[in-house]
Amino acid sequence: MPFATHPVRRVAAAEGVSLSGSWPHTIPAVRQVLTDGLDLDPGVTFLVGENGAGKSTLVEAIAIAFGMSPEGGSTNARLTTRATESPLSGQLQLTRGAGAPRWGFFLRAETMHGFYTYLEQNPGASGDPNFHELSHGEGFLEILRSRFNSPGLYCLDEPESALSFSSSLALVGVLAELAAGGAQVLCATHSPVIAALPDATILEVGEWGIRRTGWEDLQLVQNWKAYLQEPARYLRHVL
Template sequence: MDFDQPPVVRISVDPEVRPSARDWPMTVPAVAQLVRDGLDLPPGVTFLVGENGSGKSTIVEAVAMAYGLSPEGGSNQGRHSTRATESTLGSVLTLRRGLGSARWGFFLRAETMHGWYTFSEASDEKGRAPRYHEMSHGESFLEVLRTRFDSPGFYCLDEPEAALSFSSSLGLISVLHRVVESGGQVLCATHSPVLAAMPGATILEAGEWGLRRTSWEELGVVQHWRAYLDAPGRYLRHVLD
């Protein structure tokens, strides 16, 4: 029996509790496919890439919740909530855990990290937590990466590039590499072709087709960025006109 497995081996839904196909987020093709077919999650880093509304963030949020993490971000050792906006998907997902894998997890969600910073400081009775609110947006993200992504476990990230410069995005790739080397596993929703280029990562593209495995070169976002950087005026003429 293999006891050297990643924290999450498979994501699925019990057919008896499957939500109605007429209700959101089941109307999103990528979510409908996940609920219908399940998903084997490979070791290492898996990137979910797609346009806004394609379901990638909804899936990452739901998987984080099913793992026991707060939908607003943070670890499985503390929960906080400001306003519940999460979908019901997380409540029906079932995760098959890896035998002998670590149970630690952390959810870094760009749009709600401000609330998690407040929670972290308020629950820090000994005054040892970093003072995230005294840092710039990017600096606070980097500090979270430095202090929280430091052990084997399951890490969910939702569009972490939102706060990061180009060089800091490269630094994030280094952090994710270190996590994987230590036996951790990562599920990340992103728009960034920089992050998606990480060697050895699995890329799933979400769209009207559902979820499909693809390569970095075949990603729509990569092709659009290449075309834009080659001739930005061609794109901007349509926007400004």
Template sequence: MLSPQPPVVAVTAYDDRGSPLSTWPGSIPAVRQLLDRGLRLDPGITFLVGENGSGKSTILEGIALAYGMSPEGGSTSARHGTRPTESPLSDWLRMQRGVGASRWGFFLRAETMHSFYTYLEANPSSGPEPRFHEMSHGESFLAILETRFDSPAFYCLDEPEAALSFTSTLALIAKLRRIADEGGQILCATHSPVLAAIPGAAILEVGSWGMRRSSWEDLELVHHWKSYLDSPKRYLRHLLD
């Protein structure tokens, strides 16, 4: 008996995408690599890790939109928007979907969750929704996890740790691990060495070199955090003196 395939097997570019790689976002090394070589997505959890401006959120957004999710967050059935800011990357990408896998997905992006909560208030699901606007930022994120992350589908998360405390990040880790163990697939852009340490996750480090597979121990992100926590004064002396 064949093992079930993940929702997304690979991401490739259309041959006639019609945009030169010298223009944004094709000028970003990681995006250019995606368009040139494509990307095979592992089952389970994949992290995109890199500095601001490295292209990890642009790639995540492009894949989420190409899959059929709302550009400002939400599921494959959500249709809301306030101000279009997304790149044209999703129009250049095609998805190789897993045979027999779920077609449902959810895009969680920290920067647009406020407008998404308003959308949910105006378009309630079949049951009562939590009162997201009356919660703290972190509490509302956790409520989204409890009410939306409940099936083995495709989940895209853009820096979810931005709203979460250390303890809440651990709760997110447990939720993502459970979804992956049940056959779901997760693509997550993060700056968190805590989140990226999930056992068994694939890690793509994004930077001037493009995208490369890495281990948690070899990430520049991990080295910087370890050095800083070991001796904050050594870092701050150069910044503040």
């Protein structure tokens, strides 16, 4: 798709990068991207898998390689308090769509409070509230309302951490609107609610690397269904 208009068409190893035996190259999903590359579809793509499978590492690296701050925010934000990101972003080559938007936003759950402080110290014309006076979930929803409204690349790392069930459904609606408006979304999530967005691409990440799958076939979905049907079956192993 040489004339594709979505921001990132493909992610692959940059020229001269070779695999090593150290982290994060030891993560199967990362090795697959560096070896075979990863084509990204227009619209919404979910990365789903267990902790440590490489979801957040990939989302972070792609966001930084696109030009976003490692601690969250838009391509115009330059928020850095403590460098904890992996070196992977500098080892990636992003193939962009011709004429695609260069704007992006990185929503990273674990650094949102620092991002709120950054917004307070660098006020814009958007009339932002004092995010620190809002609850964690309210702050997230306000970011969705004020920042998720234009074409570009949106990278989200486990946004469900601050959201209730109903707020998670609201996020699904926002993601659908973004996709309909021409935006591209890459979202790492543990939420079967969010991952159920119709027509989204789902990439399951694990010891096998990365594979495309359907919502019903996700191990995440199967585990939640089984747990909700019979919690005691699982709880007897931990209580």
